[in-house]
Amino acid sequence: MPAGPATPAVALHGLRKSFGTVEAVAGVDLEIADGEFFAMLGPSGSGKTTVLRMIAGFESPTAGTVLLGGRDVTRLAPFERDVNTVFQDYALFPHMSVRQNVEYGLRVRKVGRAERRRRADEALRSVRLEGLGDRRPAALSGGQRQRVALARALVIRPKVLLLDEPLGALDLKLREQMQVELKALQREVGITFVFVTHDQEEALTMSDRVAVFDEGRIAQVGTPAEVYERPASPFVAGFVGTSNLLTGAAARDLLGRDGTFSVRPEKIRLDGPPAGDGETAATGRVAEVVYAGPTTRFVVDLDAGARLVVAQQNLATSSADVAALRGTPVRLAWRTEHAVPVPDPVPPTQLSKESAHAYR
Amino acid sequence: MTLSRSARWLLRGAMALGLAFIYLPLAIVLVNSFNADRTFAWPPPRWTTEWWTRAWDNAGAREALWMSVKAGLGATAIALVLGSLVAFAVQRYRFFGRDTVSLLVLLPIALPGIVTGIALDTAFRSVMAPLGVEKGLFSVIVGHATFCVVVVYNNVLARLRRSGGNLQEASADLGADGLQTFRYVTFPVLRSALLAGALLAFGLSFDEIIVTTFTAGPGVQTLPIWIFSNLFRPNQAPVINVVAAVLIVASVVPIYLAQRLSDTATGGRL
Numbered sequence: 286m287p288a289g290p291a292t293p294a295v296a297l298h299g300l301r302k303s304f305g306t307v308e309a310v311a312g313v314d315l316e317i318a319d320g321e322f323f324a325m326l327g328p329s330g331s332g333k334t335t336v337l338r339m340i341a342g343f344e345s346p347t348a349g350t351v352l353l354g355g356r357d358v359t360r361l362a363p364f365e366r367d368v369n370t371v372f373q374d375y376a377l378f379p380h381m382s383v384r385q386n387v388e389y390g391l392r393v394r395k396v397g398r399a400e401r402r403r404r405a406d407e408a409l410r411s412v413r414l415e416g417l418g419d420r421r422p423a424a425l426s427g428g429q430r431q432r433v434a435l436a437r438a439l440v441i442r443p444k445v446l447l448l449d450e451p452l453g454a455l456d457l458k459l460r461e462q463m464q465v466e467l468k469a470l471q472r473e474v475g476i477t478f479v480f481v482t483h484d485q486e487e488a489l490t491m492s493d494r495v496a497v498f499d500e501g502r503i504a505q506v507g508t509p510a511e512v513y514e515r516p517a518s519p520f521v522a523g524f525v526g527t528s529n530l531l532t533g534a535a536a537r538d539l540l541g542r543d544g545t546f547s548v549r550p551e552k553i554r555l556d557g558p559p560a561g562d563g564e565t566a567a568t569g570r571v572a573e574v575v576y577a578g579p580t581t582r583f584v585v586d587l588d589a590g591a592r593l594v595v596a597q598q599n600l601a602t603s604s605a606d607v608a609a610l611r612g613t614p615v616r617l618a619w620r621t622e623h624a625v626p627v628p629d630p631v632p633p634t635q636l637s638k639e640s641a642h643a644y645r
Numbered sequence: 646m647t648l649s650r651s652a653r654w655l656l657r658g659a660m661a662l663g664l665a666f667i668y669l670p671l672a673i674v675l676v677n678s679f680n681a682d683r684t685f686a687w688p689p690p691r692w693t694t695e696w697w698t699r700a701w702d703n704a705g706a707r708e709a710l711w712m713s714v715k716a717g718l719g720a721t722a723i724a725l726v727l728g729s730l731v732a733f734a735v736q737r738y739r740f741f742g743r744d745t746v747s748l749l750v751l752l753p754i755a756l757p758g759i760v761t762g763i764a765l766d767t768a769f770r771s772v773m774a775p776l777g778v779e780k781g782l783f784s785v786i787v788g789h790a791t792f793c794v795v796v797v798y799n800n801v802l803a804r805l806r807r808s809g810g811n812l813q814e815a816s817a818d819l820g821a822d823g824l825q826t827f828r829y830v831t832f833p834v835l836r837s838a839l840l841a842g843a844l845l846a847f848g849l850s851f852d853e854i855i856v857t858t859f860t861a862g863p864g865v866q867t868l869p870i871w872i873f874s875n876l877f878r879p880n881q882a883p884v885i886n887v888v889a890a891v892l893i894v895a896s897v898v899p900i901y902l903a904q905r906l907s908d909t910a911t912g913g914r915l
Contacts, residue, residue, distance in 0.1 A: 343814055363817040376815035379808065380833045390819035393829070441820065 292355040294319045294477040300349035309335045311501035324488035327498030368445040369438035377422040384418035390441035408436040448480035522547040535591035545627045550596035552623040560618040567617045678890040700887035709871035717850040720789035724846045728797025736805040754795040762859030781862035788860035789850040797842035804838035841906035844899040
């Protein structure tokens with residue numbers, strides 16, 4: 286988190302939201318620094334989109350406060366808040382041209398025609414859509430619409446830009462390209478970006494910090510490396526990356542310690558040199574081999590009674606070679622510090638009665 | 646699915662037959678309006694525009710046409726306001742009885758006109774008349790509005806469902822207040838749906854006869870009623886033919902436009 290006593294761009298205190306009997310957001314406290322690229326990651330139904338909508342002002346919280354730049358905006362309408370949203374389906378106005386869409390925020394603020402046009406063209410240039418201003422949104426591709434939505438939100442220079450699954454509707458190639466572009470754009474404009482995603486890779490590659498949501502609350506906040514390397518709970522370990530957990534007897538046998546431990550697949554060596562100093566060794570049998578181009582994933586049933594996924598780069602092997610390993614016994618080894626202790630879920634002491642159902 | 650050759654020809658034949666059955670009689674009406682023979686001998690021995698002149702000079706027909714236009718405009722206005730309000734309520738809000746309201750709004754178009762007619766007739770005579778509202782043009786407008794609301798409602802609802810609720814959210818998010826959102830986003834997106842609904846509603850009202858019969862006050866005669874009451878006077882037959890021909894042409898236009906407007910996507914040309 287960027288240091289300094291500066292007021293956070295977004296601060297949420299004790300935020301809750303219920304829809305009927307369902308508690309979608311069950312107490313969220315969060316501070317997002319100015320200029321940060323912040324990801325809210327979680328499975329669908331984890332409350333991340335509802336939190337985003339409460340920051341934007343589309344939903345009003347059942348309890349708690351929303352502060353933007355230190356100002357309490359909890360009860361303000363969306364048009365009274367200095368945030369803008371890029372919607373999942375972009376929500377472009379179909380009856381307006383691309384330029385009119387981008388100009389919209391300026392038009393309702395009564396900015397003069399010439400000034401409007403100049404700034405809209407500038408915004409379109411920044412998302413590399415110059416020359417398409419006269420088209421209708423219907424005549425654009427998905428990726429182009431996405432950029433129009435970005436330009437439309439950025440043209441009014443909000444303090445915070447909210448993005449709801451911004452890349453969800455794009456195909457893989459375009460998504461990877463837009464990930465890089467979004468990141469570059471954010472650096473360029475220096476606006477705080479808060480984006481919601483269920484794609485852990487997207488969250489890890491793009492953001493400065495990630496909040497992992499689980500059942501209406503935040504399971505962990507940290508840099509991508511922290512969240513990935515030191516998951517705060519079995520849920521985080523499983524959602525951000527592959528769940529490779531050693532517990533109970535397996536943990537005692539292999540690590541000599543009690544508790545739950547996570548070992549990331551790429552940290553494990555398969556059939557390499559014997560385990561040396563500061564390394565843990567294990568034996569097992571290959572249950573499944575999944576060839577995935579640059580890497581191969583081996584599902585190994587340990588003799589100690591757990592199942593681990595091992596990822597190996599395909600430096601010299603071919604698919605035929607690795608497939609032959611199915612069913613064969615293997616030796617595994619990893620550096621002892623790569624078996625990271627994962628705290629067990631927080632006992633539901635701070636849970637109030639009405640939210641207890643969220644933890645099954 | 647690809648059909649066999651014979652099936653394709655069979656279906657084409659059936660289609661042609663079906664359409665011919667509907668449209669040939671209408672074509673004959675059009676042709677006969679220029680038929681110089683008073684008894685519509687076929688094929689027409691000579692052609693004339695006399696009937697068209699006579700129809701134009703017929704005061705009864707002209708007054709009836711004007712009455713129909715007034716009734717149609719009134720019913721359409723009511724339908725536009727109520728139909729779009731209900732559509733907004735049903736689309737935007739979750740409330741107790743929402744499905745029931747939706748059904749009750751749709752029902753009048755399915756109810757037999759004679760039932761609506763009798764019910765409205767009773768209502769006007771036994772309830773409204775003592776309150777000082779006599780049957781007249783107003784009762785016809787109300788009667789027509791009961792089923793005109795449906796077409797506006799359907800058109801607006803379909804458009805609202807298709808355009809998604811978050812256009813309003815996007816507008817508010819970009820800084821527009823409620824009034825600006827309505828002016829710049831909600832209304833323009835709905836405009837063509839409203840126009841299509843209005844054209845259909847006007848068309849429905851314009852050729853309505855049953856409900857009109859029951860709700861029209863003395864001296865209120867719409868065009869369909871005028872045609873019906875003159876139908877069996879032999880010397881009026883050529884004039885009626887002309888009026889019918891006019892009605893055919895006049896109803897094709899709004900229906901054609903309405904269909905074009907409904908088909909165009911929300912981002913369409915109109």
